[in-house]
Amino acid sequence: MKKNKQFSGWGPTAQQPQQHYLVEPRHLAGGGDLRYVTEYLRASGWKDKSKTGGPVVFDSPDKSVRIGYDPYTQPGGWTISGKATATQEAWHATFSRQTPVEIVAGFTDALFTARLAHAPNVWEPLQQHGWETERGQHFTARSPDGDAVVRFHQDAPGQAHWWAGARNEHGRVWEATLTPTTPMHLVQAFSTALADPQPVMRPLGRVPPSQRIRTTSVSVLPHQLSAWQQARITAARAAAWGKNAFASNKARPQAPGARPYAKAGRMR
Known part of the structure; x- marks a missing residue:
């Protein structure tokens, strides 16, 4: 199903508009532009360790997390690994090549946000958007169209993993x-991005050949694309600044005589 839409009123109209498509559901939109993830990392101060002609590799400033993208191996795709710390076991996540970058970014962007006070709930964002959940040998959530699944897969005690995927008619x-x-807040961020009903944008020629998707044709001016990209970069810098400020305040010694924080049980 295709519709036409024209963006207007964003500055001068002398630039040549480019044809793009808003694609939904996002879990069937195809991989997208890697820079949606990598430019956010770069703007957040991550070190680009990539080699010319080789895989994409970024290390966090403290070298505790590495994010890579390898299109040259099978099955290839994204690999994200966190080192063990005093409070966190080592962890690993993989996303195959056609995982939409907006969904991968939901996971990676959460590396820059402070954890919420309440316990994360992976299933809540899915249920809020009509995903059906079922308990069996594995706990499973399925998208309203039936084409995407999130599952906590447990083969035996001590042998478990999170699995998600999508399929179309092919x-x-x-x-x-x-x-x-x-970390559960990262898994929840992934499920939130996956369940988001907002369509994602793909340029002409990058829309998957599937009858399961809905597309809306849009004419986009180059400076509009630049503005949207810059807004994301600005958000990355703000998130990085906020995280660094939080870490600095947390590490700062408390002044003599200062009142300690109230215990959680006494907070009002």
């Missing part, structure tokens, strides 16, 4: 696997 499109030690 077969499986992408899959993701996360170790059970993956």
